[in-house]
Amino acid sequence: MSRKPISPFIIKVLIILIVCITLFVPVAGVCRLRLEARYALAETKNAEFALRLLAIEYYGKNDRIHDVLQPDGLAAGVATQVRNLSGIEGQMVLGSWDEVRNAPRYLIYTKDKFVVIYEYEEQTGAYWRQYYQFQELTALE
Numbered sequence: 001m002s003r004k005p006i007s008p009f010i011i012k013v014l015i016i017l018i019v020c021i022t023l024f025v026p027v028a029g030v031c032r033l034r035l036e037a038r039y040a041l042a043e044t045k046n047a048e049f050a051l052r053l054l055a056i057e058y059y060g061k062n063d064r065i066h067d068v069l070q071p072d073g074l075a076a077g078v079a080t081q082v083r084n085l086s087g088i089e090g091q092m093v094l095g096s097w098d099e100v101r102n103a104p105r106y107l108i109y110t111k112d113k114f115v116v117i118y119e120y121e122e123q124t125g126a127y128w129r130q131y132y133q134f135q136e137l138t139a140l141e
Contacts, residue, residue: 037130040114044128046086048104048118051094054081055102066097073097090114 051065058065058075067075073094074082082092090111098105098120107118115131 037114040111040116041128041130043088043090043111044109044116044118047082047088047092047109048107050082050085052103054078059102066094
């Protein structure tokens with residue numbers, strides 16, 4: 001039995017498929033990372049808005065939303081209320097609170113491998129930064 005040689009058309013089709021797959025996989029990965037980063041940013045903005053809403057409620061009760069003695073910077077029960085209002089799934093740490101504006105001044109939100117940092121400065125206003133962490137950060141104990 002003699003084998004038939006592979007036609008040049010089939011070879012060209014295979015080469016085109018291999019090239020398309022090698023180009024598609026990295027592009028799909030970058031698109032997925034960008035989508036996850038946007039989702040983490042949206043969750044952070046929702047959490048910041050929920051904090052502002054809760055701050056109005058706590059102001060009415062003559063209570064504080066920020067507790068510097070807690071590891072997450074929030075008073076007891078506030079983290080649960082923020083999760084219920086905003087639907088966030090990651091971890092949030094309130095770094096500092098602006099008593100004049102009754103709003104967060106510094107906020108860190110981590111979800112999976114994304115870190116979103118919110119800062120408010122008087123001159124420039126709100127500033128959002130996003131980072132992708134290649135290695136999980138460990139808690140300082």
